[in-house]
Amino acid sequence: DQQVKQNSPSLSVQEGRISILNCDYTNSMFDYFLWYKKYPAEGPTFLISISSIKDKNEDGRFTVFLNKSAKHLSLHIVPSQPGDSAVYFCAAPSIIGANNLFFGTGTRLTVIP
Amino acid sequence: EADIYQTPRYLVIGTGKKITLECSQTMGHDKMYWYQQDPGMELHLIHYSYGVNSTEKGDLSSESTVSRIRTEHFPLTLESARPSHTSQYLCASSEPGYQETQYFGPGTRLLVL
Numbered sequence: 408d409q410q411v412k413q414n415s416p417s418l419s420v421q422e423g424r425i426s427i428l429n430c431d432y433t434n435s436m437f438d439y440f441l442w443y444k445k446y447p448a449e450g451p452t453f454l455i456s457i458s459s460i461k462d463k464n465e466d467g468r469f470t471v472f473l474n475k476s477a478k479h480l481s482l483h484i485v486p487s488q489p490g491d492s493a494v495y496f497c498a499a500p501s502i503i504g505a506n507n508l509f510f511g512t513g514t515r516l517t518v519i520p
Numbered sequence: 521e522a523d524i525y526q527t528p529r530y531l532v533i534g535t536g537k538k539i540t541l542e543c544s545q546t547m548g549h550d551k552m553y554w555y556q557q558d559p560g561m562e563l564h565l566i567h568y569s570y571g572v573n574s575t576e577k578g579d580l581s582s583e584s585t586v587s588r589i590r591t592e593h594f595p596l597t598l599e600s601a602r603p604s605h606t607s608q609y610l611c612a613s614s615e616p617g618y619q620e621t622q623y624f625g626p627g628t629r630l631l632v633l
Binding site: 450 | 524526529553555560561562563565568579601610611620621626627630
């Protein structure tokens with residue numbers, strides 16, 4: 408049973424516009440969320456995180472929003488650039504055991520020049 | 521930027537061969553992880569370690585084994601490779617603590633013929 412879900416496998420956006428990537432989770436005990444960016448044939452690169460005590464975290468062009476009541480988070484990229492084209496994964500650490508990350512299946516973002 | 525390395529990056533090997541995937545990090549992190557990812561799927565934890573001489577199996581059953589003799593080194597071994605082992609293997613590390621961030625290596629793409 409997947410605890411972190413990304414229901415949009417792909418998203419295309421024009422350069423300069425906003426990209427919004429969505430993520431849902433099922434475990435209300437999750438208290439920390441991360442977004443990773445992955446290029447083909449490379450490992451995931453950490454992008455931005457948010458603690459459940461916040462509803463927004465911003466880092467340059469990247470902003471993550473958390474809606475705990477809806478168990479939903481989103482990553483906004485403004486303005487989108489062609490170099491942002493990659494697969495984006497949201498993740499949440501297990502609250503027991505290894506603290507391994509539960510990942511979504513990813514959303515492939517394509518930014519069109 | 522994370523200093524975590526994996527070799528080889530790509531490996532094509534025949535059935536029945538023994539292989540070792542190397543993972544090293546220079547950040548002094550105690551916690552290390554091995555994830556497996558098939559195309560279009562989420563990452564699944566197969567092994568983790570809290571530190572030297574500590575190894576545990578993850579959520580996804582795997583025929584591989586790991587060892588942790590030195591803090592910086594966490595190799596994964598398959599005694600007899602099979603086509604079902606074809607996948608991408610990602611190593612990660614983190615500092616122990618609350619709401620930690622995991623940093624990933626570039627991954628090893630394994631193809632077993």
